Amino acid sequence: MMSKNLSEEPLQQPVPEKSSPGEILRRTRKERGLSVEDVIAELGVxxxxxxxxxxxxxxxxxxxxFVKGYAKTYCALLGLADQDLLESLEQSMSEQGIHQREPAIKFPPAPNKIGHFFKNALPLAALTILVVIILLLVIQAADKIKLPFFDNDKPLLDSAKSAVLSMKPAMASVMDQEFDGLDVKADKQDILQTLILDVAQQSWVEVFDATGDLLIADLQPSGTQLEISGEAPFKVSLGYAQGVQIRYGGKVVPVLNIGTDNTAVVNVGLDANLEN
Incomplete structure (x- = not known):
């Protein structure tokens, strides 16, 4: 019987030890040619x-x-897929008894409702008492001193009524003035006209109305539609006149006299010749 040649027996290959997450990161960093300082600057650690x-x-x-956050950012920096590494990292921490703890949330103490009531109620009560004292002093003074708006020969309430009635004409005059002002504003609102600008190509737009008010002055991007209300006539200045269409009263306003730099000034609302 021939003895078995030992050299023909298969050699036992050592099982490669699985690399830890930290070793993978360190090895990959060196393969990428990154120094510790490079990584520190990028990760901010x-x-x-x-x-x-x-x-x-x-x-x-x-x-x-935080550890998983650092590892995920580190993987992105190195160009590594992070899913397997993060799972390995979580397993390593779990084997060492390190688990994610939920952050403790500190709730503010329940408010003291009674204290809150007194904190707000006491100043209000003190103010009310002060007002009552002042009123009593005024009434007492009105009985002894002839005040401009009170008649000492009449009860205090009647004197107060007389004072109010005497003020009615002045109040009515003020109210009439206010209503007149509202009428003027309403009339002015009725004469406002609307100007529509369709900006097909980017252009500077500047519009003054008849009162000299500057209604708009800005660079308008392509595709913008502006509705501008004011008192006609309008003075419209365009930075790129060929890219803007003006409409007034439902009709297109022709833009004439366009300069060599494509600018134009158009007066709108002066019985101009409108295009249908």
Missing amino acids: TKATLSALESDDFDRLPSPL
Whole structure:
């Protein structure tokens, strides 16, 4: 019986040890030609934190939430797919008894409703008492001193009524003036006209109305439609006249006298010759 040749027996290959997340990051960094300083500048971490991350030293790292955030950003910097590495990282932390802890939320203490009531009610009560005292002093003074709006020969209430009645004509006059002002505003609103500008190509637009008010002055982008209300006639200045169409009273206003620089000034609302 021939002895078996030992050299013909299959050699036992060592099982490659699975690399840890930190080792993968460190090895890939060196393969990419990045220094520790390069990574620190990009991640915004300290050298000690980066060293702990690359050596899987979780005791020197912050909470797992931050660790996974650093690892995810590090993978993006190195061009690595992060899903498998993050799963391996979470498993490594779990094996060492490190788990993500939910952040503690501190709720403010319940408000003291009684204290809040007194805090708001006491100043109001003090103010009310002060007003009552002042009124009593005024009434007492009115009984002893002849005040302009009170007749000492009449009860205080009747005197107050007389004072109010005497003020009615003046109040009516003021109210009439206010209503007159409203009528003027309404009349002015009736004479306002609307100017429509369709900006097909970007152009500077500047519009004055008959009162000299500047209604708009701005660079308008292509595709803009402007509705401008004011008192006619309008003075319209265009930076790129060929790119803007003017409509007034439902009709197109021709833009004439366009300069060599494509600018134009158009007076709208002066019985101009309108295009249908």
